[in-house]
Amino acid sequence: MYTDKVLDHFTNPRNVGEIEDASGVGEVGNMKCGDIMKMYLKINDETNVIEDVTFKTFGCGAAIATSSMSTEMIKGKSIDEALNLTNRAIADALDGLPPVKMHCSVLAEEALKAALLDYQKKSGKNLGLNEDDFEDWDEE
Amino acid sequence: MYTDKVLDHFTNPRNVGEIEDASGVGEVGNMKCGDIMKMYLKINDETNVIEDVTFKTFGCGAAIATSSMSTEMIKGKSIDEALNLTNRAIADALDGLPPVKMHCSVLAEEALKAALLDYQKKSGKNLGLNEDDFEDWDEE
Amino acid sequence: MRRVYLDHGATTPVRKEVIEAMMQVHSEVFGNPSSIHSFGRPARKLIEEAREKVAQAIGADPKEIIFTGSGTEADNIAIIGGARANQKKGKHLITTVVEHHAVLDAFKSLEKEGFEVTYLSVDGEGAVSVEEFQNALRDDTILVSVMHANNEVGTIQPVEEIGKICRERKILFHTDAVQTVGKVPVNVKEINCDFLALSGHKIYGPKGIGALYMRRGVRVQPLYHGGGQERKLRPGTENVANIVGLGVAIEHAVAEMPAESARLEKLRDRLIEGVLGSIEETRLNGPRTKRLPHNANISIEYIEGEALILSMDMKGMAVSSGSACTSGSLDPSHVLMAMGLTHTTAHGSLRMTLGHSTTDEDVDYVITELKPIVDKLRAMSPVWERFQKGLPIH
Amino acid sequence: MRRVYLDHGATTPVRKEVIEAMMQVHSEVFGNPSSIHSFGRPARKLIEEAREKVAQAIGADPKEIIFTGSGTEADNIAIIGGARANQKKGKHLITTVVEHHAVLDAFKSLEKEGFEVTYLSVDGEGAVSVEEFQNALRDDTILVSVMHANNEVGTIQPVEEIGKICRERKILFHTDAVQTVGKVPVNVKEINCDFLALSGHKIYGPKGIGALYMRRGVRVQPLYHGGGQERKLRPGTENVANIVGLGVAIEHAVAEMPAESARLEKLRDRLIEGVLGSIEETRLNGPRTKRLPHNANISIEYIEGEALILSMDMKGMAVSSGSACTSGSLDPSHVLMAMGLTHTTAHGSLRMTLGHSTTDEDVDYVITELKPIVDKLRAMSPVWERFQKGLPIH
């Protein structure tokens, strides 16, 4: 069912935890669906580089693996690069997900954007993120 | 499916053949149903004893076995005894027949009665048999 | 690594005697049971012998047993076939919210055909109430289906009482006994049922074989059409080997039941106590006593079931969960939700079902290995974080 | 006594490789394919590997293969499921008078639901006419089912042409290929079919397993309801062992087909010539050449089929007949009657179907042993007597 990469990230998730003085924190998902992802970002206000990122996830194997993989993919990257990260790229980086689990990668993308939105609010920078976008997120 | 007795009578049918100067001959069944039985009786006009009986049958294993068994059961018996032979007695003598094959025992009883009816006509004796009875024969 | 199979509710290994019997059929009795020659007749004979064994196991007459391709098929024939055959008498049906999908989805499909279905609720332990059932009865009720015991939480239902009421009112009563045969006594006369479904692969028999008990005189409308096999209700050349396998399996299952169920019950209780005692924020789902002897269903709060299964699998423990993701759907178990559990609690459920292979060592292993797994997943869980911080869990 | 099995059209022995593969599944891969743990995953993998083998054998994509419990089930899902799913487009269906009961009875049941069915006739050799088919087409025709080859007389139908016309008119086309897989090339693309049914036990695989090819994009309404297995069309825990067995069987059947079919054709021809040459008043039913390579169907006039089968059985020869009594019904074969045979001729039919085990010696044995049997039965037959006396045969 799951690729070796998914199982690896599930078993040894990278960047688990909280960041005390996070620049932005995003939480998406709900208990009804059984997936909640929370992402913490530490952003360098000068360079716009994501210097640290952690997550906490309640969810299935794919939810944990996509959370872990997405933190790896943006750590050390710029905000712009992070904004361009798509759910498909996360899934691809894990060598794919079962069709019924693709929504987990969407959730990971959402968690990241939610954390960036929080940073946008806190920092006053305009990252082009809009609160409303999170309502009708495109779940493929 | 078939009892050993049925198989025995099918494999080694008793009294197969024709009787040249039969006292009575009866033929019942039709090609559509796939069973035709013909029975020949040699009856002693004085004693009313069935001195010889033969049959010819086109039909399945049960048809052949019931024909054979019924000839055995009436050979040497009186006409009255033959008239009392029921299809169930024939089936019982064969240790039973599969439900779908019970009609074969009915046919054997019918063939015998048809031969006796023929004898009634030829001999002028009244055996109490009625041509019409053969129309709505009770096929259980 | 130790391998501990605790998913006997999903399926069981095939027992040696069954494999041997099936192999013999495959290699020696290959004829078509409908053939009248000497290759076919022994196959027919084997089927009828197996039918006797199944009948005997549940207190039925061999003529009342129909072999099917699965428990699902048996459920469908009883429910859909029974409802359609009797629709002139009425259009109302009753079942429960905690049935297996084989039953529930059959009723859903009947709703599309114009039948009305009442779904009985269950209490916090998964049990239906006879009183609610009686209130649901209508003049046009024609068929009722209540499972003998639930596959997820092991709750045993009051089928005897429900069956008795149905019999009095001449309403057809079906019970899905897929989980109870070989675990608790199953007798069609005592249950007062008109139909009963069972399946081979839950009792150390092969997959792909089931049986339907159909009381003498009861009629159903066939769902598939073709040859005359199994009283025209399951047309198609018979799966002789699996039928024989089911016969052998059920014979053994019933014979060993008293001792085996007592053994499993003890192990199960130790398992439940061990887990509840060593891990905080856990709860037993389903009743403490009136449950299947081999079933332990425990919610481990604030973590998700699939993640738990995968983590346990990596330590050699095979279990299942009533959670969402296992089935590819996002809904948590309809059974746990019907019992009033919150989404959080339902998502974190763990079903461990014991069987032949289960030993004391297995139970110890699970009790020892489960805690670190739970700790790790909780450390990762934002919901556990909320709980610990005393924040509301949404 | 020599035992000669000439009933491969009814069922085949299970080949060694299949038995071995199934045994391994039963003893080693017992997990439920729906389980996500390490006991379940290998079972899922085996199913998908078997699906690839079946797909490959008939030129399909694995996604287009649905495992069923029998050929009968595959036929029913295609026909009943396909008709119901498309009834908004029309209510007219077309099939033939010579289909297997799995097809014929499915159509009969659809008639009761309000569908109209045209039954195409056949010629004296059992073949349907493409012209008659074309004339039967209506604007509201939604589904057509024509078998690839007939199970009784072996006639191969012009399915490619019929399929092509259906495709052009966007009418669903199903073909029952239960008798052709492994005997003649079967390719879903060449046949232009939307559905194709096949069965394991006709190709040295196990009984109780079949497969339905369903072209990508085609939809049907399920007949049974329950779990999500086999795209919800065949719910219930998968029969993993039999699925694996079918995969192994079909792979071998297709690989060995060219050589084996040529071998059987020769033996079959010798058998036909031998019987027709040695016994008077006999005739071949079905075409001389465009027939299944392993099928010989001969009418032996003035004797009845079941009596013939039993007599041959006592000499070790297992054959079948299109006659009445074998099926417990009194009607002679609907196929032979549709071909215009008289009742007498139809009742005296003998089907001999060759296979792996068939040797030259088997053929010699039948040719030698059949004549005395026929002589004995004819000596007992009042119809033979009539024939010999020149009297009319009623």
Ligand SMILES: Cc1ncc(COP(=O)(O)O)c(C=O)c1O
């Ligand atoms: C042409 C044809 N269709 C369908 C079937 C039914 O297949 P099964 O016995 O697997 O249900 C058979 C064989 O019995 C057959 O010969």
Ligand SMILES: Cc1ncc(COP(=O)(O)O)c(C=O)c1O
């Ligand atoms: C209660 C219950 N009913 C029905 C079924 C279906 O049985 P099968 O898998 O044989 O179709 C199962 C098992 O999956 C079950 O647990």
